[in-house]
Amino acid sequence: MLHEPASPAGKDHAGPYKMRLGIWMFAFYALFYSGFVAINLIKPQAMGTIVLWGLNLATVYGFSLIIVALLEALIYDGLCRRQEALLADGEAKDGGKAVPSKKG
Amino acid sequence: MAILVFLFFVGLVIGLSFYLGKKAKTSSGYYAAGGQIHWGINGIAFAGDYLSAASFLGICGLIATLGYDGFLYSIGYLAGWIVALFVVAEPFKRLGKYTFADAVDAKYNSRGIKLAAAISTLVVSICYLIPQMVGAGVLVEPLLGIPHAWGVIMVGAIVITIVATAGMASTTYVQFLKGAMLIVFSSILVGAVVVRGLSTRPDQGGAVEFHEYARLAAVQSGDQIQVEAEGWQVLEQVEDAKGHIFIKLGHESLETWWLLVESEGAFSLQEIQSVVVSGDGTLINGVPAAEENQLRLVGNLEQIRGERDSETGSLSIFEFLSVLTDRETIVRSWKSSVITDSEGARVTVYYPVEVTGDRIMRPGLKFKVEGTLLERLDFLSLMLALFLGTAALPHILIRYYTVPNPASARKSTIVAIAAIGFFYILTLFMGLGAMVNGTLNPADSNMAAPLLARSFGELLFAIISAIAFATVLGTVSGLIVAASGAVAHDLFDRYLHIKMDDRQKVRAGKIAAFVIGGIAILLGILFKGMNVSFLVGLAFSVAASANLPAIIMLLFWKRTTARGIAASIIVGVIASLGLIALSPELYTLYGLNPGDAPIPLNNPGIISIPLSFITLVVVSLLTKKTVKVEA
Numbered sequence: 001m002l003h004e005p006a007s008p009a010g011k012d013h014a015g016p017y018k019m020r021l022g023i024w025m026f027a028f029y030a031l032f033y034s035g036f037v038a039i040n041l042i043k044p045q046a047m048g049t050i051v052l053w054g055l056n057l058a059t060v061y062g063f064s065l066i067i068v069a070l071l072e073a074l075i076y077d078g079l080c081r082r083q084e085a086l087l088a089d090g091e092a093k094d095g096g097k098a099v100p101s102k103k104g
Numbered sequence: 105m106a107i108l109v110f111l112f113f114v115g116l117v118i119g120l121s122f123y124l125g126k127k128a129k130t131s132s133g134y135y136a137a138g139g140q141i142h143w144g145i146n147g148i149a150f151a152g153d154y155l156s157a158a159s160f161l162g163i164c165g166l167i168a169t170l171g172y173d174g175f176l177y178s179i180g181y182l183a184g185w186i187v188a189l190f191v192v193a194e195p196f197k198r199l200g201k202y203t204f205a206d207a208v209d210a211k212y213n214s215r216g217i218k219l220a221a222a223i224s225t226l227v228v229s230i231c232y233l234i235p236q237m238v239g240a241g242v243l244v245e246p247l248l249g250i251p252h253a254w255g256v257i258m259v260g261a262i263v264i265t266i267v268a269t270a271g272m273a274s275t276t277y278v279q280f281l282k283g284a285m286l287i288v289f290s291s292i293l294v295g296a297v298v299v300r301g302l303s304t305r306p307d308q309g310g311a312v313e314f315h316e317y318a319r320l321a322a323v324q325s326g327d328q329i330q331v332e333a334e335g336w337q338v339l340e341q342v343e344d345a346k347g348h349i350f351i352k353l354g355h356e357s358l359e360t361w362w363l364l365v366e367s368e369g370a371f372s373l374q375e376i377q378s379v380v381v382s383g384d385g386t387l388i389n390g391v392p393a394a395e396e397n398q399l400r401l402v403g404n405l406e407q408i409r410g411e412r413d414s415e416t417g418s419l420s421i422f423e424f425l426s427v428l429t430d431r432e433t434i435v436r437s438w439k440s441s442v443i444t445d446s447e448g449a450r451v452t453v454y455y456p457v458e459v460t461g462d463r464i465m466r467p468g469l470k471f472k473v474e475g476t477l478l479e480r481l482d483f484l485s486l487m488l489a490l491f492l493g494t495a496a497l498p499h500i501l502i503r504y505y506t507v508p509n510p511a512s513a514r515k516s517t518i519v520a521i522a523a524i525g526f527f528y529i530l531t532l533f534m535g536l537g538a539m540v541n542g543t544l545n546p547a548d549s550n551m552a553a554p555l556l557a558r559s560f561g562e563l564l565f566a567i568i569s570a571i572a573f574a575t576v577l578g579t580v581s582g583l584i585v586a587a588s589g590a591v592a593h594d595l596f597d598r599y600l601h602i603k604m605d606d607r608q609k610v611r612a613g614k615i616a617a618f619v620i621g622g623i624a625i626l627l628g629i630l631f632k633g634m635n636v637s638f639l640v641g642l643a644f645s646v647a648a649s650a651n652l653p654a655i656i657m658l659l660f661w662k663r664t665t666a667r668g669i670a671a672s673i674i675v676g677v678i679a680s681l682g683l684i685a686l687s688p689e690l691y692t693l694y695g696l697n698p699g700d701a702p703i704p705l706n707n708p709g710i711i712s713i714p715l716s717f718i719t720l721v722v723v724s725l726l727t728k729k730t731v732k733v734e735a
Contacts, residue, residue, distance in 0.1 A: 015194075019659075022190035029186045030491075036179070037487045041480050044473040047466040054426025058172055058466040059532075062179050066525040069186055073518045076190065080514065 014083045021079055025072050032068060036061050109566035110247060113574050117278050118265060143512035145280050147519020150503055152279030154181070154494075154520065155286055155527055156232075156579035158640035160572055161239045163528075164556075165549030167535020168403065169437065171464035173471050174535055177641065178528035180490025184644075185524065187652075188495040189517040194510040195659050196501060203586070204498045205594040208654050208673075214666035215599055220673040222594035224650040225498040227677050229587035230623060231643035232497070233580060237628020240576040242550045247569050253629045259573075260625035263580045267588065267617040276506055278581060282574040287523055289567055290530045293553070296560045297537035298424045303415035304405050306542040308559040314542065315400055317375040317456065320353075322364070324371055329364060331373065342451075344441040350376075350453050352445065360390040363455045374455065377402075377546060382449035399454065401555065403544040406458055407434040421533065425465070428536055433461035435539060438546045454546040464539075478704045486641055489709030493644030496651035499579075499586040580624065588616035631693075641707065642684050649712035650676035657720050668724030676716035683708030 039046055039057070047058040141149070159181065166174025199210040205221030237256050244255030266278060305314040321332045329338055329351055337354040341364070344350065349364040351373055361380075362373040377399050379388055386393040389400075408414040410432035419427065427433055440454045463469065471486070472479035494500065504513045538544050538552035543559045545551050554572055558565035592612035596602045604612060653672045657664045684690060688698035689706045705711070 018194065026186060026190040029183070029190075033183050033487075033491060037484060040467050040473045041484060044466070044468060048462045050429070053422045054429060055422065056429050056462070056465055059425055059429065062172075062175060062532075063529060065179050066182050066528060069182055070518075070521050070525050072186065073189055073521045077514060077518050080511075084511070 013087045014080065017083050018080050021076065025076050029069065029072055033065060036065060107248060109563075110570045110573060113570040114262060114577075116281075117574060117577060118262065120277055120281075141276055141506040143507050143516040144519055146276065146503060146507050146512070146516035148283045148523055149276045149279035149506075150283075150500065150516060150520035151287070151523035151527065152281075152283030152575075152578050153499060153503060153582045154524055155283060156236055156239075156575060156640065158235055158239070159527070159531065160286065160290075160553060160575050161242065161550045162235065162640060163531045164535045164538060164553040165551070166470070167532060168538035168544050168552035169549045170470040171435075171459070171536075171539070172466050173469050175532050176467060176471065176487070177490065178531050180487055181494065182521070182525050182528050183491050184494025185517065185521045187492060188500070189514065189521065191659070192495045192501070192655060193504060193513045193517045196504050196513070196655070198510055203589040203594050204501050204651065205590065205598070207501070208651075208658055208669055209598075209666075211658070212666035212669070214670065216670035217666055217673075218594050218599040220670040221651075221654075222590040222599065224673045224677050225590035225594070226587050226620075227681065228496075228498055228643060228647045228650065229583045229590070229620070230627065231646050232499070232640065233583050233587075233620075233624040234627045234631050235640045235643070236576050236580045236583070237624050238631050239550060240573070240580075241628055241632060242548060243554065243569060243573050243576065246551065247573070252632050256625055256628035259576060259580065260621050260628070263577055263584060263624075264618055264621035266577065266581045267584045267621070268614040276503075278574070279578045282571065282578045283523060285571050286575060287527050287530075289564075289571055290527060290534065290553075293557055293560070293564065293568065294421075294530050294533040294537070296564070297533055297541070297556070298421055299418045300541075300560075301416040301419050302405055302408055302424070302427055302540060304408060304411075304413055305415075306404050306540065308542065311559070312401075312542065314404070319365075319375070320362070320373040322351075322371040322373050329371065329373075340446050342443045342445060344443050344453075346441060348441060348455070350441075350443060350451075350455075358390045361451065361453050363453070376453055376455040378454070379452045379547070380445070380449050381452075382447065399545060399547055401543050402436075402438045402454070402456070402546050403539050404436050404542050405433060405540050406436045407432065409433055424533065424536075428461050428540070429465040431460050431462040435459050435461065435464050437464075437539065438544070440546065452547070464536075481710060482705045482707055485645075485705055485707035485710035488713060489641065489645040489648045489707055492648040492652050492709070492713060496647040496655065497644075498590070498647075498651070499582040502586050502589065503582075584617050584620050584624070587620045588613045591616035591620070645684070645707055645709045645712065646677065646680040648709055649680040649716050650674075653713070653716040653720050657717070657724075661721075661724075663724055664720065665724040665727045667727040668720045668722075671723040672716045672720035675719040676712060679712035679715050680708045683712060 047056060049057045051057050051060050163174050163177050166177065196207050199207040204225050205218050208221050209217040237259065240259035241252035241255040244250060244258060245252050248255070300309065307314045320336065322329050323332060329341060331338060331353065335355055339352040339354050339359060341349055341351045351362045351364055353360055353362055353373070361376055361378040363376050365372050365374050377389055379386060379399065388397050391397050406412065408416060408427060409430050416427060435458070436456045437459055438454050438456055440452055443451045443453060445451050459469070467473050471483040473483055507513050507516055534553050534556060538556040541556060541559055543552070543555040545555060554565060554569045557568035592609060596612055597604060597609060650673050653676065654669045658669060683703050683705065686701055686703040687706045687708070688701040688704065691698045691701040
């Protein structure tokens with residue numbers, strides 16, 4: 001007996017596009033996060049450098065990690081929606097057949 | 105007032121649960137709220153689930169005592185949502201039904217995975233439950249004036265009622281209400297903090313007189329210290345493990361403890377606070393403990409941008425941080441140590457230390473990023489676990505089943521990131537506010553945020569405490585739903601194939617909720633006194649080690665096999681728990697010397713997460729797939 005989903009969802013034609021986009025955006029953020037950890041490990045004193053409005057690098061980088069997460073999330077959602085709408089339009093015009101994403 | 109607001113909240117939550125309970129008769133209703141929750145509500149409920157006692161009480165407490173190092177938890181907890189959004193949200197929603205096991209087993213139908221995933225869900229949920237229950241006891245103790253243990257029992261009883269009445273439906277709406285109120289009232293609290301500004305003599309708007317800690321000149325004669333002032337007698341001196349010398353002084357029939365300070369060859373004695381526990385009872389600062397004689401609340405600035413006896417007036421949020429970051433600003437923070445006096449009494453001493461603003465506002469006071477290689481590895485290990493742990497927490501993952509489709513799962517994650525990110529920025533202001541407003545209990549940092557609220561009046565304290573309590577209720581409810589699902593759905597129904605109709609499945613879930621709630625109560629009492637954020641950090645390590653490798657490899661590596669997944673989950677659980685059990689922090693809890701701990705790291709993620717990944721790869725390569733995985 002397999003575990004069926006709580007609520008059925010149709011085939012997601014934008015799935016491969018979203019997965020690829022998600023991996024790239026995750027990689028970008030992981031790099032940004034790693035930078036923060038790396039500075040702390042390699043040159044922790046640099047975190048005390050005043051960089052903006054009397055705030056040090058630790059504060060500015062910390063806030064940036066939070067703000068960039070939200071910005072990336074909004075961009076990701078916008079691109080996913082656009083792709084879903086594009087494929088839904090294509091499917092409607094094509095009489096129900098999905099139009100694959102150009103990138104795959 | 106505080107009790108009235110508190111009772112109103114509890115009544116509201118329980119009333120809501122009974123109302124929704126009438127609608128949750130099926131297992132889909134009980135475990136996944138029928139899969140029909142709006143993404144906006146689910147997003148805030150995510151925030152409610154996630155902003156647990158660890159975030160509100162623990163992080164604010166850590167920032168209040170250790171500055172920026174506490175904020176590292178905020179950063180790591182938020183960053184983890186990126187993994188949830190970009191990697192896990194939509195695929196997980198497509199795969200699963202009620203539990204974590206449903207999703208990881210969806211392509212395999214393996215008994216091994218069901219068992220391993222159920223065990224992992226139980227272990228992670230219980231690890232996460234401990235700090236919530238500890239936080240509950242800490243909150244209720246001053247609010248209702250009842251002992252810690254009774255506070256924990258009361259929370260356990262209320263939560264079991266919430267979960268047993270309506271499962272995920274009531275949990276979702278409790279989380280939504282609590283998440284929204286937490287963010288609104290924390291914003292109000294932060295606004296009040298920056299409008300009040302900073303002062304070297306914080307008096308809570310004139311409500312509490314600032315206590316000036318005395319200093320007495322002293323001279324050293326041989327090994328003995330003597331006080332120059334008349335009427336003071338040195339009774340004994342004790343050195344603690346860190347080399348500090350504490351002196352017991354007698355003055356007008358009062359016996360108090362002081363810290364010996366040496367500055368440029370001159371000695372002086374610094375007034376400190378003490379709790380002496382002996383067979384005759386407990387003395388606080390030399391006087392028997394009583395409701396009106398407790399430890400004084402502490403925390404203030406000694407110097408603001410080079411000026412002593414100064415105050416800033418209202419500040420903008422950036423000016424507030426900028427003043428505290430200044431190297432000419434000095435914070436008086438408090439540490440503690442335990443010594444034994446000549447009569448065998450256990451003496452806990454709380455003494456002030458001065459730290460400059462530039463040290464407070466960058467990492468290093470807790471996590472020794474400038475320390476040894478091992479200390480730096482410990483920091484790396486924590487940041488890794490926080491980043492990878494969120495997307496592996498069972499009570500977070502099951503919330504993806506409550507929305508109607510994968511797009512809603514994605515959108516609710518984005519709402520969660522916005523709400524949680526905003527709240528985590530507030531934690532820095534609340535923690536620093538508690539650090540410098542004379543509102544910090546030196547014996548327990550977990551109450552930093554509610555006590556800061558009290559400095560602005562009883563109403564705000566009552567509301568903030570009630571929200572903090574609802575925070576615990578909501579998170580514990582979510583964890584118990586996840587754990588009861590693992591027992592009733594994964595183990596009884598799927599693994600043991602016990603035949604149950606839909607009503608029996610719901611009943612099994614409710615019985616499991618009772619048992620797990622009971623275990624949570626016991627653990628909450630046993631772990632009293634530990635910082636809740638530290639404990640949650642450990643739960644993240646277990647989740648990241650046990651669950652994340654299985655989720656990631658299932659989605660991205662086609663050669664993953666059922667046995668590989670089951671093995672990696674079990675190895676992740678055992679390795680992370682084993683490393684934690686042998687860590688210095690746990691040795692301290694056992695009453696042993698932390699230096700004797702065989703594992704020198706407090707955070708196991710850096711070992712256990714790669715180990716779990718490697719196990720999955722090796723076992724998958726060695727075993728044939730049971731079912732061909734779809735591309």
